[in-house]
Structure formats: structure tokens, C-alpha cells
Amino acid sequence: MKRYSAFAVAREALRNQTGWERAWRKAHPKKAYDVIIVGAGGHGLATAYYLGKNFGITNVAVLEKGWLGGGNTGRNTTIIRSNYLQDPSAAIYEKARSLYETLSQDLNYNIMFSPRGVMMLAQTEHEVRGYQRTAHANNLQGVETTFISPSEVKRLCPIIELNGPRYPVLGALWQSRAGTARHDAVAWGYARACSDMGMDIIQQCEVTAVRREGGRVKGVTTTKGEIDCDKLGLVVAGHSGVLAEMAGFRLPIESVALQALVSEPIKPCMDVVVMANTVHGYMSQSDKGEMVIGGGADGYNNYTQRGSFHHAEETVRALVETFPMISRLKMLRWWGGIVDMTGDRSPILSKTPLEGCFINCGWGTGGFKAIPGSGWGMAELIAKGYSPLTAEFGLNRFREGRFIDESVAAGVAH
Amino acid sequence: MLCLECPYCGVAAEETDLHPGGEAHLKRFGPESSDDDFTGYLFHRENPKGVHFERWRHVNGCGKWFHAARCTNTLEVFGTYSAQTTEPPKDLLDTIRAKRPGFTWRDIA
Numbered sequence: 001m002k003r004y005s006a007f008a009v010a011r012e013a014l015r016n017q018t019g020w021e022r023a024w025r026k027a028h029p030k031k032a033y034d035v036i037i038v039g040a041g042g043h044g045l046a047t048a049y050y051l052g053k054n055f056g057i058t059n060v061a062v063l064e065k066g067w068l069g070g071g072n073t074g075r076n077t078t079i080i081r082s083n084y085l086q087d088p089s090a091a092i093y094e095k096a097r098s099l100y101e102t103l104s105q106d107l108n109y110n111i112m113f114s115p116r117g118v119m120m121l122a123q124t125e126h127e128v129r130g131y132q133r134t135a136h137a138n139n140l141q142g143v144e145t146t147f148i149s150p151s152e153v154k155r156l157c158p159i160i161e162l163n164g165p166r167y168p169v170l171g172a173l174w175q176s177r178a179g180t181a182r183h184d185a186v187a188w189g190y191a192r193a194c195s196d197m198g199m200d201i202i203q204q205c206e207v208t209a210v211r212r213e214g215g216r217v218k219g220v221t222t223t224k225g226e227i228d229c230d231k232l233g234l235v236v237a238g239h240s241g242v243l244a245e246m247a248g249f250r251l252p253i254e255s256v257a258l259q260a261l262v263s264e265p266i267k268p269c270m271d272v273v274v275m276a277n278t279v280h281g282y283m284s285q286s287d288k289g290e291m292v293i294g295g296g297a298d299g300y301n302n303y304t305q306r307g308s309f310h311h312a313e314e315t316v317r318a319l320v321e322t323f324p325m326i327s328r329l330k331m332l333r334w335w336g337g338i339v340d341m342t343g344d345r346s347p348i349l350s351k352t353p354l355e356g357c358f359i360n361c362g363w364g365t366g367g368f369k370a371i372p373g374s375g376w377g378m379a380e381l382i383a384k385g386y387s388p389l390t391a392e393f394g395l396n397r398f399r400e401g402r403f404i405d406e407s408v409a410a411g412v413a414h
Numbered sequence: 415m416l417c418l419e420c421p422y423c424g425v426a427a428e429e430t431d432l433h434p435g436g437e438a439h440l441k442r443f444g445p446e447s448s449d450d451d452f453t454g455y456l457f458h459r460e461n462p463k464g465v466h467f468e469r470w471r472h473v474n475g476c477g478k479w480f481h482a483a484r485c486t487n488t489l490e491v492f493g494t495y496s497a498q499t500t501e502p503p504k505d506l507l508d509t510i511r512a513k514r515p516g517f518t519w520r521d522i523a
């Protein structure tokens with residue numbers, strides 16, 4: 001792999017940009033691998049990357065039915081934060097956030113991590129108390145967050161209307177080290193690094209069956225033939241239920257549509273991320289100038305990657321109250337992704353009833369922020385059978401009543 | 415927009431008049447049941463990419479709960495039926511079998 005550097009840019013400028021190579025090799029499946037990861041989104045690629053980097057396991061294939069990073073990795077609103085309430089969540093999300101800080105250097109690929117700060121507005125008395133509690137919890141967990149006053153909110157984000165008609169801003173939970181990153185670049189950077197370690201990233205290769213032998217995974221059947229493996233990692237977000245059925249077990253997961261939209265690009269007006277969970281809306285401004293807007297998920301099972309119009313309408317209506325200046329903006333693009341929701345709104349990183357088969361799913365509406373931490377823990381789980389980062393996120397926590405309840409803690413948006 | 419006909423008042427209700435209520439025909443297990451049954455009832459859900467049976471409530475209308483059969487992959491609605499039943503009616507199943515040969519849902523095939 002040729003390293004990207006200022007020198008490389010200058011060199012290619014002199015020779016008419018003819019020396020760049022593909023970021024990752026086009027690969028065809030071999031007969032067998034040590035580990036097969038299903039799903040070449042951020043989580044799957046990060047899992048493969050840390051398998052190679054931390055454990056030296058490089059005989060790995062990452063299978064993708066569509067194109068790399070074309071699922072939720074390319075559909076989210078790119079927010080990175082770690083201000084969760086429960087200890088296991090704070091640990092894995094903070095691990096991810098801290099890895100994001102140096103990921104560009106680590107991958108030699110600019111993921112455009114922008115620690116611009118994330119504020120979660122408190123717009124009811126209950127939220128004020130809830131976020132003060134979260135700030136205290138975060139301080140104990142070693143996650144730096146503070147509860148800030150309305151005047152501080154206004155100073156950090158001047159376009160906010162503090163005295164909205166329904167929900168005045170009473171304060172906010174502020175994490176100054178949180179922010180955004182370029183979502184596609186995260187997938188591309190991991191893919192390039194995986195390919196460089198000799199891993200095969202195979203796109204347009206859909207898994208149609210999981211082959212089993214004596215209660216153990218043997219391999220998968222794909223649209224490009226049968227591939228054997230010692231260990232199998234299912235990292236497919238919205239389609240986790242479909243893959244679990246192929247592998248012969250059930251999941252406490254339902255797949256629903258989550259939508260996002262961007263406005264036409266405007267001049268820079270907002271250099272923080274603002275989330276308003278009471279009214280179901282969050283917004284930031286992309287480097288291109290578009291206002292990136294997300295809201296709540298739809299309430300019914302759906303695999304179409306399209307959501308209901310009225311949900312997007314509710315999100316925008318809510319945000320217009322808090323940000324009156326966006327009321328005249330035109331919408332540029334609007335899309336949906338299929339998210340895998342668990343009952344406690346926490347992910348599942350776990351062994352499964354099928355030996356040798358591991359699953360990483362249930363990130364629901366907030367997986368992007370967790371990609372490096374999720375890959376780090378999942379790789380350890382696959383390589384060693386145990387990871388302190390993922391230990392609390394096992395499938396058996398539902399049966400045993402050990403929920404990691406972020407549905408109450410985090411309100412709605414993740 | 416998703417449109418379901420309420421089997422009680424006959425109104426072709428739009429999605430904004432309805433509230434989704436999750437998976438239909440759950441068999442309830444109580445304190446005397448096994449851990450597996452109780453876990454299954456509380457947490458495990460059918461999550462099919464295809465035919466699904468659900469509960470809905472005509473919340474901004476007659477207010478009643480009912481059932482619907484819908485395809486989660488195309489959003490096609492096969493039909494709605496009364497809440498006062500523990501399984502989908504036979505004629506609806508025949509309609510679905512004709513449109514989606516070989517579909518399965520829990521132990522319905």
C-alpha cells in the first residue's frame with residue numbers, strides 16, 4: 001500500500017495523478033478462511049481490522065451483499081459521542097470515541113474527525129435532572145461531560161431560540177470532545193487497511209445460507225459459491241434477524257426504518273452538534289454546508305430503507321421551533337436506513353448458540369459513533385472468546401434480566 | 415403513506431391515524447413457565463423480511479385495536495382482521511399464500 005502524505009500529493013501533481021492505486025483490492029473468494037465477517041459496513045470492517053492489527057489474524061474475508069459502506073454506515077448523521085448513562089455503554093462508546101481521535105493517523109486515511117462538541121438540550125424539568133445525573137455518572141466513568149446553562153448554550157450555538165413556545169431550553173448536557181467524522185471515509189479507511197493486511201473484501205456477495213456441522217459453524221453459502229471458515233462473525237445491522245434465522249437462532253431484535261435528511265447547503269452557521277431528544281430531532285452542519293437532520297425511528301417493522309413522510313415532517317417541525325432560521329431552507333436529500341432495535345436499546349456483541357458463530361448487532365439508531373470500539377471488542381471476542389469491552393453485551397442478558405437500559409437513560413435519539 | 419382499513423369502523427385509515435402495536439398473536443407466559451418460554455415471550459420477536467402479522471390501533475379514529483398482515487419488504491398490505499382472535503383468518507392466509515408462495519411465519523406455513 002502506498003502511504004498517503006503531502007509528499008505523495010506533490011509527487012502525483014507532478015506526474016498527472018497517474019500513480020494512485022486502488023484503495024482496496026478487488027477480491028474473489030478463496031475456498032476457506034480462518035474468519036469470515038458478514039457485512040462490510042463500519043462495524044464489520046473495524047472487526048476485521050482489529051482482528052489483524054491486535055491479534056495477527058489476517059486470513060479473513062469480509063463479505064458484503066451490496067457495496068462497501070452502503071448500508072447504515074453511509075446513511076447515518078455521523079455523530080460521535082460517549083455520554084451514555086450505564087457503565088458498560090460508557091466504556092465501549094468512550095473506547096470508540098478515543099480511537100476516533102487518532103483513527104486518521106492509525107489508518108493513514110483522513111476520516112475528518114471533527115471534535116466540535118455535542119450538546120443534548122434539556123427542554124423539560126425531567127430532562128434537566130436526567131442530564132445532570134448523566135453528567136455525574138460520566139464523571140465517575142471518566143467521560144468528560146458537563147451540564148451547561150442556557151446562556152452557555154446560546155454562546156456555543158447562537159442560532160438556537162432559547163424561549164421556544166412549547167419547549168424552552170433549560171440547559172444542556174455538553175460533551176466538548178464529541179463531534180462528527182466523515183462516515184464514508186471511516187468505512188473506506190478501514191477497508192484499505194484490511195486489504196493491505198491481505199484480507200479479502202468481497203462485494204456483491206450475498207450470504208444465502210449458514211452451513212453447520214455438529215452444532216458448529218462450517219461455512220457459508222453465498223451468491224459466489226460456498227466458503228468455509230473456522231469462525232463466523234455476523235455484523236449486518238438491519239438484516240441480523242435474517243442471518244440469525246439462517247444460523248438457526250432467534251434474536252430479541254426488530255428492524256425498523258430510521259430517516260435522515262439534509263437541507264440545501266448554506267454558509268457556516270453552527271459549529272456544534274445539537275440534539276433535542278424531547279422533540280425528537282438533532283442537527284449539525286456538514287463541511288459542505290448542508291444542515292444534517294435526524295429524528296426518531298418509525299414504529300413498525302420495515303426492510304425497505306424508506307420511512308414514513310410524517311416522521312420526517314415531525315422532526316423538521318420540532319427543529320424549526322428551536323432553530324427558527326431553518327424554516328425557509330429547502331430539503332436537498334432524504335433517505336432511510338434499516339436499524340436493528342433491541343428492547344434495552346443497547347447492542348448485542350456475543351457468542352451465539354451456534355459454536356464458532358459470533359454476532360454484533362442491535363446498535364439500533366446509534367451505531368456509527370461506536371464503530372472503532374465495537375470492532376475492537378468484537379475482534380477480541382472472536383479471537384479469544386472473551387472481551388471485557390463486550391462482556392456485558394451478551395445475548396443471555398435478556399434471559400438473565402441484566403439489561404443495559406439506555407432506552408430510559410438516553411431518551412430517544414442515539 | 416401506509417393505509418390500513420380498520421376492520422371495526424371500515425375507515426381506510428392513514429398511518430397518521432394509526433399507532434403500531436408490534437407483533438401479533440404473542441402467546442403469553444407467566445411466572446410458572448420455563449425460562450425459555452418467558453424469555454421468548456418477553457424479548458424474542460419475529461423479524462421477517464416478508465410477510466408479517468402485527469397489531470395496530472386506530473388511535474385517531476374508533477380507538478380500537480386490530481390485526482394487519484403486511485409485507486415488510488414491499489409494504490404491501492394483505493388485509494386487516496379483528497383483534498378477537500389468536501390466529502389469522504383462513505381466507506386471509508389463502509390470499510397471502512397465493513401472493514407469496516412458500517411464506518412462513520412462526521408455525522404458520
